[in-house]
Amino acid sequence: xxxxxxxxxxxxxxxxxxxxxxxxxxxxxxxxxxxxxxxxxxxxxxxxxxxxxxxxxxxxxxxxxxxxxxxxxxxxxxxxxxxxxxxxxxxxxxxxxxxxxxxxxxxxxxxxxxxxxxxxxxxxxxxxxxxxxxxxxxxxxxxxxxxxxxxxxxxxxxxxxxxxxxxxxxxxxxxxxxxxxxxxxxxxxxxxxxxxxxxxxxxxxxxxxxxxxxxxxxxxxxxxxxxxxxxxxxxxxxxxxxxxxxxxxxxxxxxxxxxxxxxxxxxxxxxxxxxxxxxxxxxxxxxxxxxxxx
Amino acid sequence: xxxxxxxxxxxxxxxxxxxxxxxxxxxxxxxxxxxxxxxxxxxxxxxxxxxxxxxxxxxxxxxxxxxxxxxxxxxxxxxxxxxxxxxxxxxxxxxxxxxxxxxxxxxxxxxxxxxxxxxxxxxxxxxxxxxxxxxxxxxxxxxxxxxxxxxxxxxxxxxxxxxxxxxxxxxxxxxxxxxxxxxxxx
Numbered sequence: 001x002x003x004x005x006x007x008x009x010x011x012x013x014x015x016x017x018x019x020x021x022x023x024x025x026x027x028x029x030x031x032x033x034x035x036x037x038x039x040x041x042x043x044x045x046x047x048x049x050x051x052x053x054x055x056x057x058x059x060x061x062x063x064x065x066x067x068x069x070x071x072x073x074x075x076x077x078x079x080x081x082x083x084x085x086x087x088x089x090x091x092x093x094x095x096x097x098x099x100x101x102x103x104x105x106x107x108x109x110x111x112x113x114x115x116x117x118x119x120x121x122x123x124x125x126x127x128x129x130x131x132x133x134x135x136x137x138x139x140x141x142x143x144x145x146x147x148x149x150x151x152x153x154x155x156x157x158x159x160x161x162x163x164x165x166x167x168x169x170x171x172x173x174x175x176x177x178x179x180x181x182x183x184x185x186x187x188x189x190x191x192x193x194x195x196x197x198x199x200x201x202x203x204x205x206x207x208x209x210x211x212x213x214x215x216x217x218x219x220x221x222x223x224x225x226x227x228x229x230x231x232x233x234x235x236x237x238x239x240x241x242x243x244x245x246x247x248x249x250x251x252x253x254x255x256x257x258x259x260x261x262x263x264x265x266x267x268x269x270x271x272x273x274x275x276x277x278x279x280x281x282x283x284x285x286x287x288x289x290x291x292x293x294x
Numbered sequence: 295x296x297x298x299x300x301x302x303x304x305x306x307x308x309x310x311x312x313x314x315x316x317x318x319x320x321x322x323x324x325x326x327x328x329x330x331x332x333x334x335x336x337x338x339x340x341x342x343x344x345x346x347x348x349x350x351x352x353x354x355x356x357x358x359x360x361x362x363x364x365x366x367x368x369x370x371x372x373x374x375x376x377x378x379x380x381x382x383x384x385x386x387x388x389x390x391x392x393x394x395x396x397x398x399x400x401x402x403x404x405x406x407x408x409x410x411x412x413x414x415x416x417x418x419x420x421x422x423x424x425x426x427x428x429x430x431x432x433x434x435x436x437x438x439x440x441x442x443x444x445x446x447x448x449x450x451x452x453x454x455x456x457x458x459x460x461x462x463x464x465x466x467x468x469x470x471x472x473x474x475x476x477x478x479x480x
Contacts, residue, residue: 008295012362107409108342
C-alpha cells in the first residue's frame with residue numbers, strides 16, 4: 001500500500017458555481033483534481049500535501065462540447081483526451097487536436113486526462129499548448145468575479161504570463177473553424193512512446209484552388225520557456241505552390257529560427273534536427289489534409 | 295479524513311467508509327480482497343498491471359483515488375468470467391490468451407486483459423472490424439510485459455477479436471455489457 005499524505009476533505013461539486021465557491025474558500029492547501037494523471041504522482045511522493053481536494057469530474061458545465069453557428073468548436077476543460085480523438089468533427093475539422101490527444105500518454109491516460117489538466121498543469125512540456133496556439137484558440141477563464149477570455153497565442157507564448165489567478169478555473173477552450181481547403185496536424189517525438197514532447201509541432205495550412213499556400217501557422221513545443229511560433233517558416237510557405245521541396249525548406253527555416261534548449265533529454269542541436277525531420281512530416285500531413293488526399 | 299463510497303465491482307455493490315487518500319488499487323486489493331489486480335511499478339502509473347475498467351474505460355487503478363470511483367461500475371480481471379452466464383465460461387479475451395499462450399509469468403496479464411477489454415469493446419461498438427497488429431500494439435503502450443516480447447499477446451487479442459467476429463452482434467455485445475454482471479449488494 002502507498003500512503004498519500006492525509007487529506008482533510010474531498011469535494012466533488014456538481015455545478016460550476018459550487019466549484020468556484022469551493023476553490024475560493026479553499027485557501028492555499030487546496031488542490032484541484034481534473035484527470036489526476038499529473039497530480040496523483042505528486043500526491044504520492046508528497047510534493048503536494050493538500051488539506052482539501054476538489055474533484056472537477058462531476059461538473060457538467062466543464063464537460064460541454066458544442067459547435068456554434070459560426071462553426072467555432074467549444075470544448076469544456078474536463079473533456080478527456082480520448083473524447084477528443086474519437087470525435088469525428090474534431091478529426092476532420094481540427095485534426096491537429098485529434099492527433100495530439102491520441103499521442104498523450106497511453107490509452108489509460110487518454111481515458112482520464114483532460115484538456116484542462118494538460119493546458120493548466122505547470123509545465124510547458126505538454127502537447128496541447130502548441131496545438132491550441134496553432135489553431136488560434138481562445139481560453140475562457142471563470143472566477144467568482146466573472147468570466148474573461150484570453151488568446152492562447154498571447155498566453156502560452158509568453159512565459160511570464162500566468163493563466164489563472166487565485167480562485168479561477170479554466171472553463172473551456174474555443175477553436176475557430178479553419179478556412180476552406182485547410183488542414184492541420186500534430187507530430188511529436190518523446191523519449192518513450194507518447195511521452196512528453198522533446199519536440200512537438202503543430203501546423204495548419206490553407207491551400208488555394210491553384211495550389212498556392214494562402215495561410216500557414218506553425219508552433220513548436222517542447223521548448224523552454226515557452227512554445228514558439230515559427231513565423232519565418234510560415235512565410236516560406238505563404239505565396240508558394242506547395243510541394244515536398246518547399247515543405248523541406250520551411251522545416252529547415254523552422255529549425256533555424258527556434259532557440260532550443262539543451263537538457264537531459266536532448267541537446268539543442270538534436271532538437272533542431274528533430275524540428276527539421278518532424279517539421280517535414282507534420283507540414284506534409286497538414287498539406288495532404290488541406291488538399292483532401294487524406 | 296474518511297468518506298463513504300458505494301462502488302459496484304464485478305456486479306457487487308460495496309458500501310464502505312474509506313480514507314480519502316486510499317488509491318483505487320488498494321481499495322480493490324486490500325478492502326475487497328480482489329488481488330487479481332496487480333501492482334507492478336510501486337504505484338508510479340508506469341506499468342499498467344493495475345489496469346481495471348471504470349465505467350467502460352481502461353484505467354490505471356493506482357492513478358485514481360477510491361473516493362473518485364464512488365457511484366462507478368468497475369470491472370476487474372476477476373469479473374471477466376462472469377460475462378458468459380455459466381460457471382467457468384472463459385471470456386473471449388481469456389480464451390485468446392489460453393489459445394495463443396499470451397503470457398509467461400502472468401504478472402502483467404490482468405492489466406493487459408482489462409486494457410484489451412476496452413479496446414475490444416470499442417471495436418465491437420464499431421461493428422467489429424479487423425484489428426491490425428499495429429493498432430493493438432498502439433493500444434497496449436501503457437501495459438508493460440517483460441517476458442513475452444508482446445507477439446503472443448498481440449496474437450491473443452487477434453484470436454479474441456476473431457472469436458467475437460464469428461458471433462451474432464447481440465452475443466458479441468453481451469461479452470462487454472457490464473450491466474449483465476448485475477447489482478447485488480455485497
